[in-house]
Amino acid sequence: MCGISAIYNYTEGAKPIDQVLLDRLDKLQTFRGPDGNGRFINSSRSLGLAHRRLSIIDITETGAQPMSSPNGRYTITFNGEIYNFKELAEELVRAGLDRPYTSDTSVILGMYEHLGAKMLSRLVGMYALVIWDEVEKCLFAARDSYGIKPLFYFNDGNRILFASRFKALAQVLGMEADWPLEGEDAFLMLGSVYEPSTVVSGINMLGAGHWMMADSKEIRIEKYFSLSNQFEILTNIKTDNLSVIVAAAIAESVKRHLVSDVPVGLLLSSGIDSAAIATVMREQTSTDVTAITIVYDDVSAGRQDESILAKKLSNQLGFRHVVRTVTKEEFLTDLPAIIRMMDQPSIDGLNIWFAAKAVKEQGLKVVISGVGGDELFGGYPSFSNIKRFSILSRLFRCFPFLPEFILIVARILKLRISPKLRLIGRYATSTVGAWLVQRGLWSPSLSKQ
Structure with missing residues (x-):
C-alpha cells in the first residue's frame, strides 16, 4: 500500500494551499509508504499532492510519485496496482501516445490523457488516485470498482482535502468522532462503518466504483461501476459451464496478481480458497514462493491447527512454508497498536494484523490470500441459514405468535435459541433481508426487548 494526500483550494481567487498542512497530512501516513515520498505544488499554488511510496512495480526512481505526464499537463498521486498495465501501454502506443511506460502509474497518466474518466472501465486492479489537470484547472479522483483501496475527503466549501487514511484527515483538521447516525447504525448492526459515512461528520469516503471531478465551478461525484449490474450479467451464465468459468477466472486473477517487480508470497490456511x-499459483510461476500460515498457541497442535494441512500442501507444491505462532502475550502486547492503527472502528482485522506482521518479518511486500472466498462462494456454514430464514419468514408471517412461543418453550426446556427468531418474520422476506438477520449484530427491536 502507498499513502496519498491532496489539498485543493478550488474557489476563484483562492489563497495558496497550506503546505504545512499538506506536510502533516503526508507524514501521518509515513507507515503506508516506507520506500520514498514526494510533493507536487501546481503553478498557482492552489493544489498540492503528496505521496508515500511502497515500491512494487518499477522500483527505481522513474516510478516515483507524484508523477507528471511528459508535457506537464497531468500530475498524479496513486495508491494501488494496475495488473493489465502492459496491455494498456501497448494500446496507448497504437493510439499514438508513444512514450516510455515503465510503471502502471505512467500508464494511468497516458490512459487519462487518452480517454479521461472513461479510462476507469479499462483498468484491471485496485486503486485510489488523484489527478491534476493544469490546463483545465481541474482535479479528478477515483476509487477502484470494489473499493479495495481507501480514499477519504473533507470539503469545507473552499477547499477539499484527500487522504488514504481517515485518522490523518481527522487529526490535521482537529476533528473528533461525533458518530453521525448512519455511521453508528452501520457499526452496531454490521460491525464496521459503511461508506460513504465515517465516524466524523464532514469526512467522507469516496464510494467504491465512483469518481469525483472538482474545479472552481462545481464538484461532481458519479458512479462508474455497479455490482448489481454484474450480478445481472452472471444470471445469464449457463450453470453447466459455471465450474469452467470460475476456474478460468481464478487462474486469470492469480496470473494478474503475480505481476510484480518484487517477490510475491502467499497467506495459506487449510481452507479450500487459499x-x-x-x-x-504454482501452475503460473516456477519461482520460489514463501507460504505463511498463522496459528495461535491456544489451538496449535489441536484440531483447529491449520498449519498441518497447510504444510502438507506446501510440501506438495514445493513452497517454502513458514508457520507463525501468535502467543497470548504477543496478542495482549500488540492490542493497543492494533486499535491505534485501525483507521475506523471494526470488529474484524485482528488476524490480518498478525498476518501482515509475519509478512514483514519474511521481508515480503506482496502476498496473495483467499480473503473473500467464503463470502463469494457461500463457504461459511452460516450461509445455509439464509435459505432457512426465507422459509421460516413465510411461516412466521402466517403465524406471527410462533417465534415468541418457540422462545418461551426453549427457555422452559433450557434450549439455546437466538432471539433473532423474532426478526425473521419481519425482515427475512428477501435474500438481502435474510442475510441482514444472519449477519446483523444488533437491532433496535431486540435491544428494547
Whole structure:
C-alpha cells in the first residue's frame, strides 16, 4: 500500500494551499509508504499532492510519485496496482501516445490523457488516485470498482482535502468522532462503518466504483461501476459451464496478481480458497514462493491447527512454508497498536494484523490470500441459514405468535435459541433481508426487548 494526500483550494481567487498542512497530512501516513515520498505544488499554488511510496512495480526512481505526464499537463498521486498495465501501454502506443511506460502509474497518466474518466472501465486492479489537470484547472479522483483501496475527503466549501487514511484527515483538521447516525447504525448492526459515512461528520469516503471531478465551478461525484449490474450479467451464465468459468477466472486473477517487480508470497490456511490459489499459483510461476500460515498457541497442535494441512500442501507444491505462532502475550502486547492503527472502528482485522506482521518479518511486500472466498462462494456454514430464514419468514408471517412461543418453550426446556427468531418474520422476506438477520449484530427491536 502507498499513502496519498491532496489539498485543493478550488474557489476563484483562492489563497495558496497550506503546505504545512499538506506536510502533516503526508507524514501521518509515513507507515503506508516506507520506500520514498514526494510533493507536487501546481503553478498557482492552489493544489498540492503528496505521496508515500511502497515500491512494487518499477522500483527505481522513474516510478516515483507524484508523477507528471511528459508535457506537464497531468500530475498524479496513486495508491494501488494496475495488473493489465502492459496491455494498456501497448494500446496507448497504437493510439499514438508513444512514450516510455515503465510503471502502471505512467500508464494511468497516458490512459487519462487518452480517454479521461472513461479510462476507469479499462483498468484491471485496485486503486485510489488523484489527478491534476493544469490546463483545465481541474482535479479528478477515483476509487477502484470494489473499493479495495481507501480514499477519504473533507470539503469545507473552499477547499477539499484527500487522504488514504481517515485518522490523518481527522487529526490535521482537529476533528473528533461525533458518530453521525448512519455511521453508528452501520457499526452496531454490521460491525464496521459503511461508506460513504465515517465516524466524523464532514469526512467522507469516496464510494467504491465512483469518481469525483472538482474545479472552481462545481464538484461532481458519479458512479462508474455497479455490482448489481454484474450480478445481472452472471444470471445469464449457463450453470453447466459455471465450474469452467470460475476456474478460468481464478487462474486469470492469480496470473494478474503475480505481476510484480518484487517477490510475491502467499497467506495459506487449510481452507479450500487459499489451497486453490496456491495450486494455481504454482501452475503460473516456477519461482520460489514463501507460504505463511498463522496459528495461535491456544489451538496449535489441536484440531483447529491449520498449519498441518497447510504444510502438507506446501510440501506438495514445493513452497517454502513458514508457520507463525501468535502467543497470548504477543496478542495482549500488540492490542493497543492494533486499535491505534485501525483507521475506523471494526470488529474484524485482528488476524490480518498478525498476518501482515509475519509478512514483514519474511521481508515480503506482496502476498496473495483467499480473503473473500467464503463470502463469494457461500463457504461459511452460516450461509445455509439464509435459505432457512426465507422459509421460516413465510411461516412466521402466517403465524406471527410462533417465534415468541418457540422462545418461551426453549427457555422452559433450557434450549439455546437466538432471539433473532423474532426478526425473521419481519425482515427475512428477501435474500438481502435474510442475510441482514444472519449477519446483523444488533437491532433496535431486540435491544428494547
